[in-house]
Amino acid sequence: MKGSVMIAYFPIIFYLFIILFLSLNIIGHILGMQFQNLESFISLFLFCFSIFLLKNMAKIFPILLLILASTICMFTNQVTVLDIFWKGTLELADIIVLILIVPLIGWVIQHENYIDSIFLKARIFLKSSVQYFTGVMVFTQVLSHFLLIGSIPLIYQFVNDNIKGSSNGIEYLKNLSILRGFALGTLWVVTIPSFSYSVKASGASLISVMVQGFIVSTIAIILSLLLFYYRDKSGWADATALIQDKIMGIDHQVDKGYMNKCIKEFFILFLSFLVISITLHMYVGWDLLVVVPQVTIICVLAYFLLKKSLPKLKNHSKQYFFKDILNKSEELSIYFSVSIFIFAVRVSDIGVYIVDLLNLITSLPWINLYMLLPFLMLLLGFAGLGPLTSMILVGGLLLNLPIPFTPELLVLSLTVGSAISTMMSPIGVSVIMLSTNGHVGKFTLSIKSNYVFCTLLYLISQIYIQVALVFG
Template identity: 40%
Template sequence: MKKVVQWGLPISIITFTVLHFVTYFNGNEFLLDLLSISGMGILLFAVILYTPPKIKMPFGLFIAGLLIITFSDSHLMEGLMDGFREMRNMIGLLVTVPMISWVLREEPFLEAIMGFGHRFLNTSRKFYFGMISFTQIIAYFLLFGSISMMYQFVDMILKDESGEAWEHFKGTALLRGFSLSVMWVVSIPSFAYVVESMGASLGVSIIQGMFVSIAGIMVALLFSKFEEKSYGVDLTAGLKTEIEELLSHTADEKQMNRIVLEFMILFVSLFGSIFILSSFVEIELLILIPLVVMVWILTYYVSKRRLNKLFDLAKKYVQKDMAHQSYQLCVMLGAGILIFALSHTEFASLIVDGIYSLQEVLPFLNVLYFLPFMVIILGFFGLGPLTVMVLVAGILESIYLPYPPELIVLAVTLGSSISILLSPMIMPIIMLSGENGLSGFKNGIGFNWKFGVVIYLMVMGYVQVRVYMGW
């Protein structure tokens, strides 16, 4: 029985993913039903494998949706079949995006970039800028796994430096960097989903988010200056010593330059392909991204003549790693059932009426002020950025808001960014706490609440100016 479950889960995931892409281009009714059944298989095998107590959130979302469908006008079986397909785009994305990390681990890219740019990273402020900026680039490949990978890399450089001042220095740079990335990095599922759901321009949303990120980096650098002074530690002196020792063990300069150039080509080719094709190809963004990712990975391994390595990685992913994805996939399936169920009730109307009632009491405030708090509050209940984004965007899709969709995207992703900064209940802070040994509360609220307040005021100021000016 155990073997049946262990093989049934990855087979259900692969079947769902393949049928998702096939039925997007060929909506055969039988294949669509099979898609829903494979979605049921994912949830069923995950529940058997992990037991309901270990997957409380996705199981809870599923039960809540099931109860709403049961007591609504919808037919139960039809509601379940449609509900399991509701989040198909996100499941296709979640299965394929982790494969990007295979390419990043093929060469010592981080070490080469450190050796290449050491002259620009020789003070604590410059190094902080490098950490917060590069975390966002690595997030393009590893999502929130970038926090763990970057921490281990930075900790390797600063191996002899310890104490709260150094952990604050490393932790805030990585967490702030990743939190800013969710406002512009297109391979992050929560960003891609809300752009698609709101019908926003991808180019405008990315550029807008990048400008906010740049401004956020400047604010973070200012904060780090005062935070370093408050600890009374000369970080630059220790940093220079560690960098000099690291450089004495680096590879020859020619090889280092080759690896850096290769990394730049990889980043630009992935980012550029998605960005350019989204403007010219009539394919949904959440379909386009995984297709580009798969072609990009295959192209890399073909060009490197490492197809055997690609086959081994794919085999390992199916046999071991894919099961680890099942929790997130079940969250999406459960959220899909709940969103489908809510769409057949008066829930959206109640939300709209509540917003209008609030605006009557506080006429100088509009809904964009409150959208970030919807995401932040849910984040403190343990719902990750992607789950929250799916639920919030699913509600907003059925509500008319008289604002440019790009502003709605920015307001919602701002909430996601602040939630990542502050909530000790979600994965980015949990991963960071696992690396540096500090509590989630200290890594989150303790170190970042002031930065979070400033980012909210800064972004909301921009949003409200645009609303007032009618841009």
């Protein structure tokens, strides 16, 4: 009986430890203080409890990484296994905070009809399937600043509500535009954790990699449009007729005053978030992984204060921090185990062997590290790892090894690999989300629909990288 009571209290303790973990991290960065032992204790508790909550199959990956980390420890005299577990949980503390805090910005986006208003305002530009395809891809990238992968079901719901069509062309349009839009956003969107981590770890210039990623993303959208148009001209003609009918049919339902107000507010929010984040990163010297969570908290508090909606903020907070956050146990277990593994590699001598292997591979004619990284990211994606987990594993290992690289080009190579993995992996979360909602096969939506596009994206990015290496 007592055991059952204790287990019943575990979730409450978990919630409190999450809040403590977030608070200590944020306060520590603001005040320039460290609470290493306390943070290590809290992190270990969260890690153990997260694994305890998982189903047996989900426990395999984090436990495997722990075994590898312990094995690596045997090859070094610098730290003990206890040190690896105690200190290793803090290796990725900033990125775990980012993952837990960024979803809060979604409360702002869902407070008013911002998404509906923007699409309705843009209806004059969305009169053909090609234009609509472009609009959905672009807006998915913009919305992913605030909702991350949560932008996928939200955009799909809106598109599905306004363009109801059962033809293959329509379903292809809906799903592929959202998938590619989200994937290409990983090349430059500052709040996407995989992008933020690559910038921090490589030491690249934020403005440079954002501009670089945005340019590649724009070229990729144009390329996607060309493929989209030539794939099935008759199908897209039918789609255009349906789009015109549906978009123009909702014109009379719009409160134009409210719509314009929502659009202005959204772009003020978007620009404020982006400008404040970049300014703090550049002039205060904080890492992007530190800046984004703090700006998120400030923006959310300011928004609900200005809107005089503090009761709603309170309800959102209670729902998220005392209920929904328990669903993130699988993510937490993975990132804490990856954190321990990367720490073990960093403090051991095994990195020397990895460097020797990479040097052997890249010594072959016409092969360098930047060519291989996208394939490695794709391979991890096919193994079921998400873009962030893959980025941390690959980027974390490389950046803790004595390998010469150009930071901006390394970020591009990694993020292109992340984008390709997002589009091509049939077991990726984004593909599963869309295939479930849109009743499209996972293989069709991922590999069959994207292999040509992803091949061309890889070639374009490599041409840019290799030319930059020669003339840079």
